[in-house]
Amino acid sequence: MNTKTQNRRFVVIGGVTAGINAAKAVKRYDPDTEVVVLEKREFIAYDTSSLPYYIANVMEDHRQLIELTPERASQELHIDVWTRHEAMAIYPAENRVIVLDRETGEEKTLSYDALMIATGGVPIAPPIPGINLPNIFQIRTLADGINLKQYMVEHAPSKVTIIGGGYLGLEMAEACNALGMEVTILEKFGNIMGSMGSEITALIETDLREHQVHLLKDVSLKSFEDVDGKCGHVMTDGEQHRLETEIVIIAIGVRPEIALARGAGIEIGNTGAISINTSSQTSIENIYAGGDCTEVTHLVSGEKTYLPLATTAHKQGWVAGRNIVDPGCCVFKGAVGTSVTKVFDLEIARTGLSLMEAKRLGFEATTATISADSRVKTYPGNETITITLILDKKSKRLLGAEMGGREGVAKRIDVFATALYNQMTIREIAQLDLSYSPPYAPPWDPILIAANAGIKKLI
């Protein structure tokens, strides 16, 4: 295995999203290239974003989250998957990777013609006492999800504390609520959902209250109190300083896993993630990277940013694979930061920059907020959609959009995402010819109503 075969060999480190996309693209466009995927854990090609729905039993079996098994990868796609194999070091000068077989402890050397680093992100753990207690969970990998679900089945906890009020924290709150638990969310800052504006987060907070989910904001974690070998209380600053709990879920974000890349001398960007070009190529010509270990160009600011989103990981992986076969064939220019989250009955979406981000980047930014009907007002099922636009006073361009409502949000945000890609001004957005029919939208779509409010704001 440590000598080159006659065919080119493409080695992928990390088999979840970007890595699998790269492997599939190489095999699709050059079946003769040997493709080896190294995955340090058991599962590959699963959908991380479905984990909360797996926990909630909306998707009952963990196999529903798996798009491709190692067996099918081998049989159908001729991709060689080595699970429980961890890349320990990359030697770019020699085009070699050192691989640890985690079952046998054996170390192997694997040569490559092209390499892909798709090591993903690592969930951030607060460095406080008690963090390693056995009823404290993080949700990142499919194995994490299976462990958590098994623990819940075995221990039937009735009180859960969720650390972090971002989208994963809220999705886990919904999942735990659906399982009948009493849920408390602790958020470090004064606002949930990161830098999202209060017009939209207020909708979420109302929804949480309606579902009897406790939300504590501006909370500093002190420690996880050990009670009989488990976390029995979460200790915080502030009034409610000792929160009884039976299980803790930490969801405070991820950082890029860059140790291997750094060790190989690959350039790390200012964001702390691996720097890649639009072909997903790192600073070393035959080493590519993609997914949550890399940074991405934000197409609104033009700057590199760390935006760990599945959509970006898929595209970066696919573009890497295609460029390995046919250099220069295609690019991935960057993202605008579009995301959508289901929070109980609400669809919450955003794209582009928040007001806070826009100001930090030096834009003379302002916002316009409207609420409008999702359908013709008197058509059954009509709901209210709230939209906040973030606008640049100077160029009159849209910088970002945030939306919330009980229907019609998830895919409406994509119109703003498309507008951002095209650097549309607010006046141009008001011209858009959007679909209308009483069951689906009013004749003036909420997007147009928001755009017209934005025009007024900028006059």
Added chain:
Amino acid sequence: MNTKTQNRRFVVIGGVTAGINAAKAVKRYDPDTEVVVLEKREFIAYDTSSLPYYIANVMEDHRQLIELTPERASQELHIDVWTRHEAMAIYPAENRVIVLDRETGEEKTLSYDALMIATGGVPIAPPIPGINLPNIFQIRTLADGINLKQYMVEHAPSKVTIIGGGYLGLEMAEACNALGMEVTILEKFGNIMGSMGSEITALIETDLREHQVHLLKDVSLKSFEDVDGKCGHVMTDGEQHRLETEIVIIAIGVRPEIALARGAGIEIGNTGAISINTSSQTSIENIYAGGDCTEVTHLVSGEKTYLPLATTAHKQGWVAGRNIVDPGCCVFKGAVGTSVTKVFDLEIARTGLSLMEAKRLGFEATTATISADSRVKTYPGNETITITLILDKKSKRLLGAEMGGREGVAKRIDVFATALYNQMTIREIAQLDLSYSPPYAPPWDPILIAANAGIKKLI
């Protein structure tokens, strides 16, 4: 009334969509202008597109379709509405309109500073024997809807024949089916939904069959057979030449109502509709027009076209009103022909040019069709979305898109509409950062899958 008041007077002919928008915009931006709306029928400011849902009892009361009554227009907006008043002639040189009071038969002369023609469209009636029988209906105005509903309540017809397989015909088929009738649709051409491609219309035809709706295509109407003073049979060419029926609904489209404008010497475009500029101004400076009596610039072809859509009527009316107050303040550049229709369980949408239209306009056009998941495949409620893209081989630009599916179609079409406005190439569309979350979309949104299929098709 035939002398000018001190304030400017704005007279609007036609009070349904474009006319009311113009009236409201004038009052919003210049409350001192006197605004008189002439409406030859009883109702104003109602939503024509909701008529099928009113017939189907999804919206039970006709008042649910009315956005504004003459009384509220007067009291709240200070708009003077003259219902049952018909404009008979315009004298542009003298800035006067001759108005017939349809109740008293009295003729009045009304002077104006600015005039808006919003006479709408006239439903096309096939000029064949029996067309005036009393159980043959057209659905254009709210009065038409009320008449039809009353007839259905009184006569409880069990067999309906719908003439025309366009979106209104299909919506009426759904409505009549919901009311328990046996429905037959007669379509003159070999395809339903105008020039829409067969990949999408095939979905509709399957859906019609599942709902026991009979669809006869390539059918020439011969006559409506009089049986006891009613249409008892629809006579056609072809095999099933004598169709028993208890009621007939004609839905074969509209033509622009331009008699008044033509009489006033206003320029009529090649499309047969009133020619207006981006300020909704006709060839006579202080006469504006908008809605289904006017043509519109198609932003994909750049050519004037007749595209009677409510969305366009609203925008043209509003822009007319704003320009009457503040000339040059804003424009409506044109439409891309976006529409969506609910056909039983299906959402059917289109935007831009069909393949047939693109070829007629001289584009070297081709198509790419895909089917993809609306959500993550294993997430409950996932449905299949079918997308056909119409592409220009030369410029690699998107020219149009057609979509069908049980969910996620209505607002996804708007991404393509936004892409068309921005003249995006298919490669650019494949770059879009579209929202992803298992309940709403897969990580590769159907739009991206379609774009990637389009790229392949154009290589």
